[in-house]
Amino acid sequence: MNIYIETYGCSANINNSEILSGLLIQSGHHITNNENLSDIIILNTCIVKGKTENKIKRRIQDLSKFYPNKLMIITGCMPETDFKEIKKLNNKAILLGTHHFKEINNLIKDYSENKLINKQKNYLSYKNEEKILLPKKPFNKLISIIQISEGCLGNCTYCKTKLAKGKLFSYPKEKIIKSIKNDLSQGAKEIWLTSQDLSIYGLDKKENKKSQLPLLLKEIINLPHKFKLRLGMMNPNSIYSILDELIEIYKSPKLYKFLHIPIQSASDSVLKHMKRKYKIKIAKEIIEKFKKRIPNITIATDIITGYPTEKLKDHKENINFIKKFKPDVFNLSKFSSHKNTEAGKLKTLHIKIINKRTTELMELHRKTARANKMKFLNNNLKVFVNKKNLEKGFYEARDDFYNIVLINLDKNNKNILGKNINVKIKQVGVHHMIGEIEKK
Secondary structure (H helix, E strand, O other): OEEEEEEEOOHHHHHHHHHHHHHHHHHOEEEEHHHHOEEEEEEEOOOOOOOHHHHHHHHHHHHHHOOOEEEEEEEEOHHHHHHHHHHHHHHOEEEOOOHHHHHHHHHHHHHHHHHHHHHHHHHOOOOOOOOOOOOOOOOOOOOOEEEEEEOEEEOOOOOOOOHHHHHOOOOOOOHHHHHHHHHOOOOOOOEEEOOOOOOHOOOOOOOOOOHHHHHHHHHHOOOOOOOOEEEOOHHHHHHHOOHHHHHHHHOOOEEOOOOEEEEOOOHHHHHHHHOOOOOOHHHHHHHHHHHHOOOOOEEEEEEEOOOOOOOOOHHHHHHHHHHHOOOOOOEEEOOOOOOOOHHHHHOOOOOHHHHHHHHHHHHHHHHOOOOOOOHHHOOOEEEEEEEEEOOOOEEEEEOOOOHHHHHHHHOOHHHOOOEEEEEEEOOOEOOOOOEEOOOO
């Protein structure tokens, strides 16, 4: 069968779609990029942001209208949390829970044999599933996405993802290392480690008193291959316990100097209501130490604006944080009220207030982030070219600090994909720079 897969959300979700593709191909199916040519449509969903969730629900409606006779499979985080809503949008859709990706072929087989009526609940049950060392069709052969765990140790009041992902389940270190070796031997040049929180890796095991992330990272960077390692999101409270050790590891030339530390709010009052397990001074100390010991490190953070208990003074704390720390990457979300979460029971702020605060924060970020990049203007940088966009006419590359550098695609640079090259930065923007290849 021809199967079309549409993916939403984080790098872990991208990897899950790679795995779905690999398993389906292994069973004789064909993956197509054209929904019109497909027999089956799979939507791999995300529920982190209300905006994305609403977009997916509209997509389910539209696809159901355009292709009423095609089998639609909804997977990702939404099946566990929005089963009834999905069925209202498409009562013929079948659902595959986030803990059952490896069973995609069984799901299709059960459907074709009319056995799914009695088994649908089984595909939505909770269980630990290792999403590693599986067949996969990479979205980019140069990039290896490796999940090291699933779930988390938090109970944030606003988080719907916890309802789907559940508690922390760390994958065996030996399997992670083997998976990375396999991908490097297949030509990968970048490794992306991902999970809901990298820095709690191993803390679900009773014998571990502290995070096992430093041990894992040391083993990875000691692999003999040439590659770059990008670390995903890590929460402030869990970073803090391994801070000094982590900074030393970051000094390795194999690591991108990129730190994703989501604060969610710069107000201690709001953090307390959110049930985040730290005060903002912890996050500030982490960022200050990283910046002092690794100059020019790229800082990424997340903030939720308009949380129900957020007062004007709390919003000003967010503004002051952006002014002082000037994050290079800023994932700003308007508060989404999710039912079955604690925060979903609270009275929300007026949308005009949320929109105003969102605009103020984003305008400030755009100003400070662009100013950050001015230090690179007219400088020479060594970059790794990891993507080619024929439609838009440019290559995408990354410098050591994981900044995006765009290079025009022309006849003089046809064979630079997958290579390290030297460029001169000619223009800077908020989230990317434009470079020209240095002439020899």
